[in-house]
Amino acid sequence: MTNALPINIVRFIGLLALQVLVLKPLSYGWQGHFFINFLVYPLFIFLLPLRTPMPAALLSAFAMGFLVDLSYDSWGVHAAASVLTAYVRPWPLKWLQPREGYNVNHSPTKKRMGTQWFLAYSSIMMGFHLLVYYSLDAFSPYYLKSIFLKTLFSFPLSMFFVIIVMYIFNPED
Amino acid sequence: MRGLLQLFAAYGGFLLFVLLEAISITLIVQYNQRQGEIASNSLGLFTAYMDQSSDWFREYIGLKDEVVRLQAKNIKLMEQLENARYSNAVFRDSVRQDSLEQLYTFIGAKVISNSLSSDNNTLRLGKGSRQGIRPHMGVISDDGIVGIVRTTTEHFSQVMSILHSQSRINASIRGPGYFGSLTWDGRDPRHMQLNAIPRHAKFVEGDTVETNGFSQIFPTGIPVGVIDKIEEVPGNNFFKIQVRLFIDLARVKYVYVVDNLMRKELDELDQQAND
Numbered sequence: 001m002t003n004a005l006p007i008n009i010v011r012f013i014g015l016l017a018l019q020v021l022v023l024k025p026l027s028y029g030w031q032g033h034f035f036i037n038f039l040v041y042p043l044f045i046f047l048l049p050l051r052t053p054m055p056a057a058l059l060s061a062f063a064m065g066f067l068v069d070l071s072y073d074s075w076g077v078h079a080a081a082s083v084l085t086a087y088v089r090p091w092p093l094k095w096l097q098p099r100e101g102y103n104v105n106h107s108p109t110k111k112r113m114g115t116q117w118f119l120a121y122s123s124i125m126m127g128f129h130l131l132v133y134y135s136l137d138a139f140s141p142y143y144l145k146s147i148f149l150k151t152l153f154s155f156p157l158s159m160f161f162v163i164i165v166m167y168i169f170n171p172e173d
Numbered sequence: 174m175r176g177l178l179q180l181f182a183a184y185g186g187f188l189l190f191v192l193l194e195a196i197s198i199t200l201i202v203q204y205n206q207r208q209g210e211i212a213s214n215s216l217g218l219f220t221a222y223m224d225q226s227s228d229w230f231r232e233y234i235g236l237k238d239e240v241v242r243l244q245a246k247n248i249k250l251m252e253q254l255e256n257a258r259y260s261n262a263v264f265r266d267s268v269r270q271d272s273l274e275q276l277y278t279f280i281g282a283k284v285i286s287n288s289l290s291s292d293n294n295t296l297r298l299g300k301g302s303r304q305g306i307r308p309h310m311g312v313i314s315d316d317g318i319v320g321i322v323r324t325t326t327e328h329f330s331q332v333m334s335i336l337h338s339q340s341r342i343n344a345s346i347r348g349p350g351y352f353g354s355l356t357w358d359g360r361d362p363r364h365m366q367l368n369a370i371p372r373h374a375k376f377v378e379g380d381t382v383e384t385n386g387f388s389q390i391f392p393t394g395i396p397v398g399v400i401d402k403i404e405e406v407p408g409n410n411f412f413k414i415q416v417r418l419f420i421d422l423a424r425v426k427y428v429y430v431v432d433n434l435m436r437k438e439l440d441e442l443d444q445q446a447n448d
Contacts, residue, residue, distance in 0.1 A: 055186055058189050062197070075203070077201055077208075079193070136201060136208075
């Protein structure tokens, strides 16, 4: 409980580095067709402790999105999507609430909540985040088809990296 | 101050969310060329749409004045027509002396209530004695005749529609000139009956029926309708004629009240004959 802050700082930096240094170069080389984008940094938002106050969650999500934006040269797009994802996080948590409720000192990790629960939770959150991200990236309902296609293609790959990270580190909080 | 703090305590998450999203969207629009172009383009479309709607609204507001103006203009033109004038033309010492005097003038008015469903239909106009409307004046519209003014008050007047069981309108068949009186049988608001056309008259279906000016209520030659059906009733010396009206009284909106400037003289004439 006391080490929630340092853990999250380390996770913040680690996921940012993974996103910017490893995954960003991977999405290049498709000759401008960004149908496939690997986004793993939202995992930071997914794994924030359940008792995180909303303002703190929003600010850290904004900081994460903004730093990713700096690297992707897409001012504000990731930031807006991250803030929205952080803001809606309570709803999936409410839908997926176990019968005995949550222990607010925990984080919603695979180890705490179980693999099946975590898959459902992170899928909802990742799908939402990708949809918002590509909508803001296109910025017009004219590109609706392309928005859905990009979301559809990016979703399994992003989830693949999320699951890999969770299996490698398997954090408790 | 305390209220403000409480507000932040209660809605801080939401307010911060709105603030951060506003910052992000501003960044997107300001620093991303593609999204910025889409945004300014959409904003341009939106303002153009708003301009267009306000323009339409202003035009619509202006229409009311426009109707009054056009009515005045129409009246000016209608007064120029031959049937609105009294002619002094006579041959005297083989010189034709011709001068015209104004016989009819018109007052523009708007129908404010109307009925069609009963046997005795009336209309109400939004103009009254203050504008010079008096009982027994005729009421016409662009498509034909509407009725005769029955009573007036300062601001309003009541019109007996031609679709009234007591309505009798002098009318002639254009061309042959046989005259009769138009009545309404209370059935179809698009049809009236032309009575008292004698059996020897020659005319066909499709002939136009017009006012003949006998009553000095309507100017001569206003088209009223066309003959739809001619029936011969056995043992009757007159035809039974159905006339399809040009005017649709179900949607008459702007009318002209006919003011006969020589009405007083005509009344005097009748008075002298009666004495």
